[in-house]
Amino acid sequence: MxxxxxxxxxxxxxxxxxxxxxxxxxxxxxxxxxxxxxxxxxxxxxxxxxxxxxxxxxxxxxxxxxxxxxxxxxxxxxxxxxxxxxxxxxxxxxxxxxxxxxxxxxxxxxxxxxxxxxxxxxYPRLPIIEDGDHFSIPNDLLKSIIKQTVFAVSTSETRPILTGVHWMIEDSQLTAVATDSHRLAMKQATLQSEERNGKSHSIVIPGKSLNELLKVLDESNEPIQMTITNNQILFRAKNLLFFSRLLEGKYPDTSKLIPTDSKTIVKLNAKEYLEAVDRASLLAREGKTNVIKFTTMDDDMIEISSYSPEIGKVVENVKSISTEGEEIKISFNAKYMIDALRAIDGTEISIYFTGTMRPFIIRTDYDDSILQLLLPVRTF
Amino acid sequence: MxxxxxxxxxxxxxxxxxxxxxxxxxxxxxxxxxxxxxxxxxxxxxxxxxxxxxxxxxxxxxxxxxxxxxxxxxxxxxxxxxxxxxxxxxxxxxxxxxxxxxxxxxxxxxxxxxxxxxxxxxYPRLPIIEDGDHFSIPNDLLKSIIKQTVFAVSTSETRPILTGVHWMIEDSQLTAVATDSHRLAMKQATLQSEERNGKSHSIVIPGKSLNELLKVLDESNEPIQMTITNNQILFRAKNLLFFSRLLEGKYPDTSKLIPTDSKTIVKLNAKEYLEAVDRASLLAREGKTNVIKFTTMDDDMIEISSYSPEIGKVVENVKSISTEGEEIKISFNAKYMIDALRAIDGTEISIYFTGTMRPFIIRTDYDDSILQLLLPVRTF
Incomplete structure (x- = not known):
């Protein structure tokens, strides 16, 4: 040679x-x-x-x-x-x-x-990808789908299936879900199917693979071709092939986790709220609990606070754009909230609560393809 | 408060x-x-x-x-x-x-x-610095003195005194020396003495202190005031005091280590030579020996090479500006050579050899205040 x-x-x-x-x-x-x-x-x-x-x-x-x-x-x-x-x-x-x-x-x-x-x-042979189903997706959209879900996969090998992101494809509609059983991230998108054979897919792509894929996808806007087989997925960009093994096993049914009604809806400026949560998280992290409290107050104000007997306390009031429904006082993991807010990336977000002990969801009016869900931490 | x-x-x-x-x-x-x-x-x-x-x-x-x-x-x-x-x-x-x-x-x-x-x-009281001797030095020069010597201190606690840089001050002439007994870095400079009492100083400042001092010195050109006492040195910049403990013990006499004659003098373009050494060092590091060879060849060429039975070999010929005296074939630690070349920071450097088994020195014609010495590694 x-x-x-x-x-x-x-x-x-x-x-x-x-x-x-x-x-x-x-x-x-x-x-x-x-x-x-x-x-x-x-x-x-x-x-x-x-x-x-x-x-x-x-x-x-x-x-x-x-x-x-x-x-x-x-x-x-x-x-x-x-x-x-x-x-x-x-x-x-x-x-x-x-x-x-x-x-x-x-x-x-x-x-x-x-x-x-x-x-x-x-050197091992490449996986054989011949008779799989083909889809096409814009580069940017693929990156968004990954970024908005992959952070929520489990890092523990206790339930290996949860270390992957669940992709359900039906009639070219993709629903991507990741959960570590404390929080859940969901993103929906429309794929271009090249062979409309009507087949549906339910695959679980390892989170690690998707993180690596993010790093090799360039800035170009050329669509990415995807081929799905039994145990492999192939992403094909210009001059680049990316193969990943799929996780084996059945992904849990997450659809029932997501509440469909709500008792309190709080709409917030995303940046102001994220910064307040970020400040409170400093103390929460230092105090090892990582828990912060969210309390609705008079005049549409929200109190964000955290307390640690060894370190001290942090309190901040944030004015909501609107607060509807019942009062709420709820605790959650600060890091999970920050991850969820960063994934949504909108200027305004709405949080839908159904009670202090119930999971709650975060969405933005601007983009209904994305949903973030958090489980509260019981401190009250 | x-x-x-x-x-x-x-x-x-x-x-x-x-x-x-x-x-x-x-x-x-x-x-x-x-x-x-x-x-x-x-x-x-x-x-x-x-x-x-x-x-x-x-x-x-x-x-x-x-x-x-x-x-x-x-x-x-x-x-x-x-x-x-x-x-x-x-x-x-x-x-x-x-x-x-x-x-x-x-x-x-x-x-x-x-x-x-x-x-x-x-909280502990500050060290009392009252009756020490005072000197003044431009900010930039102080940084150079530190950068050109501190990397050569020993990282081993076997001989704690070698973890510091030896500062000898006589009639406002500073000589700073660091050695880990495999290499030596020396820098000379003139201080402004505020109280010319003719006293000479011989102190050893911990390498760690000097590295931290580098980080807090700003870009300003205001002179730094130094005060030396028995067991402390104080650097005083605008709005900043930096105290360091001095190392106790007697620093070895390094003056006899430095050869005064030479049998071979090789003058090189510093950048070309550094890059060749850097390339050879890749293989030397991978081969775990970290040793590279330097051989004078015909036509003023220098061969830089390294060999590892597991990895392979690297050879590069660099044209010297001039080669005078006897042929030489010598091995040295690649990292030490790179450190020394980076410290000198001139466009041309000269290496003075006195034999395959003898320490050799690196200087630049442009700045005789700095000297780097390396001990060869015995491979021939």
Whole structure:
């Protein structure tokens, strides 16, 4: 194998592939990144066997030559070390040559590295994604769906299924739900189905995969193609493939958790309210409970407070835009509230309470595709 | 105690004082920061008993009112928590009131924190610095002296005296030396002595203190006043006092370590050479030895290389500006070389060798106040 390649493109592709490479792995070759050079260009693959990321560098793009293939072939190189090496190379072009015994020569200007590579034949095959169902989704919308739900997955392995985000697709309507059983985040969106076979899907994508996917999706507005099979999902962007294993098992039915009526509705300026909660959370966190209190007062005022016998107390009054219905006095986890408010990202939010002991929901008038639910903490 | 204060100034002073506050301490009150409000302004003090930092906020500066003292007094507040609290406050002005039992009310806009404070009477007294010798030094020069030496102190407590930088002052001439016994950094400078009593000083300032001092020195060009006593040094900048304990014990005589003759002199472009060493160091680090080789070749070329049986090899040829004297083939620690080159910070450097087994020195023609010495590693 021998090729010349534009350094910046190689760095970008290696960084993308590197996001799938685990620091520790039980399959030794997976500490490596695989390079395949053929007559189309160079493909860079990283995997931890749950996630596989493949970044492609075409021979030419927009009339600019990116790769010159002298001899096709494949090699696996130690991922982290190689990614450091190429970042430090002196010239704009890198020459990569594989000799006997997988000995790989990386040359740029006067600098020459001889790196002991590994046999690409030993590298696991990609998942086979052929007969899955295809959907298409704008890049921005996919990012929103992920950001507005993934933070709510469980970080505990007690119920592994809750470490993923549940995607239900029916007639191209996607409902994404994540819950750690203390809070729930839901987002709805419309996909473009390429094959309207009317089939519905219920899959659970690991939260970790979605977080990594966020990092490799670029700023472009090209739609992302998705293919769903039994145990894999593939996201396909320009020059990028992102495979993730799906979680096995049945996701709990969350629809009944969401209250449909409410006894108190408080509408708030989102920024003012978030800042007040954030200030109260400082003390709540320091006091280890992480609990803050929300109390409706006279004149549409809301009192946000937190108390810790060792540290002290914080109280702040926030004027609501409107407060309707019964008085309420409720406690909740400060961090979960902050996460929910950041996910909604509107200028005004409404909180719908049905009682001190009941879950409550947060929505915004501007965007009914998103819903956040919190369970109260019992302190009263 | 009660005062109103500009939030930004309070944040800055607390951040400075916080740099002296240890995360863990055997003296419980030192997790706090002390505030003293008197008719001149507010003094903010943090200490870990080795380092004490005191930042002063005057009532007025450049015609702008910074503090309004309603009632003088003192209080100690938990340092890290308080510094988080004030950063999040909503308004530009903060009101701080101490009530009974050291209960402290921090108010800004609608937000109110009640923080349980500690008795300022329990806080240790500042070191007494009265009869020391005084010197003055430009801010920039003080920073250079620190940056060009402190990285070479020992990080091991085997010989505690080597964890400090040795300052020798004679007739206002300062020589600063740091060594961890594998390398040595030396910087010379001229101080302004305010009291020319002809006394010479030989003190050892903890490396940690100098690193913290670097962080609190601002960009201004006002000279720094220094006062040296038996066991303390005080740096005095505008509105800032920085006290450090001195290390006890006798610093080794390092003057005999520095070779005075040389058999090979190699002059190099500093940037080109640093980049080549940096590239070789990648492999040296990955191979765990951290050793790279330096070999003079024909035509004034220098070969920089590193080899690891598990990882591979790196070779790079750098053209020297000139190579005089005997051929040389020498190995050294890559990180130490990089540290030394970064400290010198010139466009051209010269390396003076006296043999494969002998220490060698690095200097620049542009600035003879700085010298870096490295011991070779025996690999040949």
């Amino acid at each position: 021998k090729f010349y390649i534009k350094k910046e493109r190689l760095i970008k592709s290696v960084q993308d592939a590197l996001k799938a490479v685990a620091v520790r792995t039980t399959i030794p070759i997976l500490v490596g990144i695989k390079f395949d050079a053929d007559d189309r260009g160079v493909t860079v693959t990283g995997s931890d066997s749950d996630i596989t990321i493949q970044s492609f560098i075409p021979k030419e793009e927009d009339g600019e030559e990116l790769v010159e293939i002298v001899e096709p072939g494949s090699i696996v190189l130690q991922a982290r070390f190689f990614s450091e090496v190429i970042k430090k190379l002196p010239e704009l072009i890198v020459e990569i040559t594989v000799e006997d015994q997988f000995k790989t020569i990386v040359r740029s200007g006067n600098a020459e590295y001889i790196i002991l590579g590994l046999d690409a034949e030993e | 009660k005062f109103y204060i500009k939030k930004e100034r309070l944040i800055k002073s607390v951040q400075d004082a916080l740099k002296a506050v240890a995360v863990r301490t055997t003296i419980p009150i030192l997790v706090g920061i002390k505030f003293d409000a008197d008719d001149r302004g507010v003094t903010v003090t943090g200490s870990d008993s080795d380092i004490t930092i005191q930042s002063f906020i005057p009532k007025e500066e450049d015609g702008e009112e910074l503090v309004e003292i309603v009632e003088p007094g003192s209080i100690v507040l938990q340092a890290r928590f308080f510094s988080e609290v004030i950063k999040k406050l909503p308004e530009l002005i903060v009101e701080i009131t101490v009530e009974d039992q050291f209960k402290t009310i921090v108010r800004s806009g609608n937000a109110e924190y009640i923080i349980l404070g500690l008795d300022a009477e329990e």
